[in-house]
Amino acid sequence: MKQLIETIVKPLVDYPGDVRVAMDEHDNRVIYKLAVNPEDLGKVIGKQGRVAKAIRTIVYSAAGGHHGKKVYIDIVD
Template identity: 80%
Template structure:
């Protein structure tokens, strides 16, 4: 899943080396925390959050059941 998030986000940003995805797995859910360069934050979020929503939709769809755990994607400042 981390690879999928990086594959989606890296082409969108000016600083692809600064893209980092950290997985925080808990008993009932998995939270992927995405961080990018501060200058790229607007590109990842998009106008009215449309790009962020699209990324989340893809990630949630790809996760499927993920072994019965709920999957979340947080975009960190």
């Protein structure tokens, strides 16, 4: 899943080398924390959060339940 997120985000940003995805797994959920260069934050979020919502939709669909765990994506600054 980390690879999928990186594959989606890297073409969108000016500094693809700064894209980092960390996974934090709990009992009933998996949280992927996406960090990008501060200058790229607006590009990843998009107008009114449209790009972030699209990324989340793709990842949630690909996760397909992820062994009964809810998947979340946090964009950290």
